Amino acid sequence: MNRDTTLSKxxxxxxxxxxxxxxxxxxxxxxxSEFFFRGKLIVANxxxxxxxxxxxxxxxxxxxxxxxxxxxICTIVLAMIYFFLLRPVHKNLNxxxxxxxxxxxxxxxxxxxxxxxxxxxxxxxxxNKAFTSEQVYSLTNFAxxxxxxxxxxxxxxxxxxxxxxxxxxxxxxxxPKLLGILIxxxxxxxxxxxxxxxxxxxxxxxxxxxxILPVLVGETSLxxxxxxxxxxxxxxxxxxxxxx
Numbered sequence: 583m584n585r586d587t588t589l590s591k592x593x594x595x596x597x598x599x600x601x602x603x604x605x606x607x608x609x610x611x612x613x614x615s616e617f618f619f620r621g622k623l624i625v626a627n628x629x630x631x632x633x634x635x636x637x638x639x640x641x642x643x644x645x646x647x648x649x650x651x652x653x654x655i656c657t658i659v660l661a662m663i664y665f666f667l668l669r670p671v672h673k674n675l676n677x678x679x680x681x682x683x684x685x686x687x688x689x690x691x692x693x694x695x696x697x698x699x700x701x702x703x704x705x706x707x708x709x710n711k712a713f714t715s716e717q718v719y720s721l722t723n724f725a726x727x728x729x730x731x732x733x734x735x736x737x738x739x740x741x742x743x744x745x746x747x748x749x750x751x752x753x754x755x756x757x758p759k760l761l762g763i764l765i766x767x768x769x770x771x772x773x774x775x776x777x778x779x780x781x782x783x784x785x786x787x788x789x790x791x792x793x794i795l796p797v798l799v800g801e802t803s804l805x806x807x808x809x810x811x812x813x814x815x816x817x818x819x820x821x822x823x824x825x826x
Contacts, residue, residue, distance in 0.1 A: 594667060594756075594819075595812045601663040602809025604656045609801060611653035619646025620697075629723035630715075636722065637704050643697070650694045657687055664747065667813065670821035671750045679750070682743035686736045693732025700725035731779065738776035744769025744800075751804075756817040761804050768800030 625631040661683045668676045703721040752762030771793035
């Protein structure tokens with residue numbers, strides 16, 4: 583076996599390992615942003631307290647924004663890895679899932695901009711002259727809520743991506759069928775959360791805790807499997823040869 587053949591044989595495994603690492607980084611970054619950076623500063627139903635927290639802990643808020651963008655960079659690379667790994671299963675469905683994920687990324691990029699916009703009324707010298715304190719707090723609160731809504735809309739497209747990716751994983755033969763089912767369940771959870779936010783936003787307070795566990799189980803299971811076990815290279819190459 584020559585060197586090129588060896589590299590070709592093990593390249594899916596290298597991609598799988600890298601994908602697992604990136605996936606874990608994304609999961610940790612997402613949890614950190616939600617519960618450490620923003621979670622420590624945002625006070626529910628109290629825009630004034632939230633604004634004061636942002637002023638007092640502006641560096642922490644900015645670090646949270648940076649973490650969001652670094653996570654998105656990892657997500658873009660992960661999208662490429664998924665495109666490579668799942669392409670042998672079904673090229674058209676794989677392309678569809680990639681489009682869904684890319685749209686999700688774009689929406690999330692726009693949503694994260696609102697976290698920066700939340701600071702503008704608080705740090706701009708002109709706002710104190712143009713607006714009352716209550717109006718400044720409302721502008722900050724509006725930007726934070728816009729981020730939350732935009733992020734949930736990005737999960738709508740991610741849920742569609744997961745539904746297709748779950749099917750491809752189930753059919754792949756080089757990844758466990760159970761992982762495909764878990765990812766589809768996670769996708770349904772994301773879709774449920776997004777539809778609830780749009781149609782009945784008051785219900786998200788109890789729907790989100792219900793869907794978060796299966797989402798974490800599905801995504802963490804896939805990330806750990808890719809990192810530890812990778813893919814069945816022989817079956818991956820068989821699928822590749824059948825669809826080439």
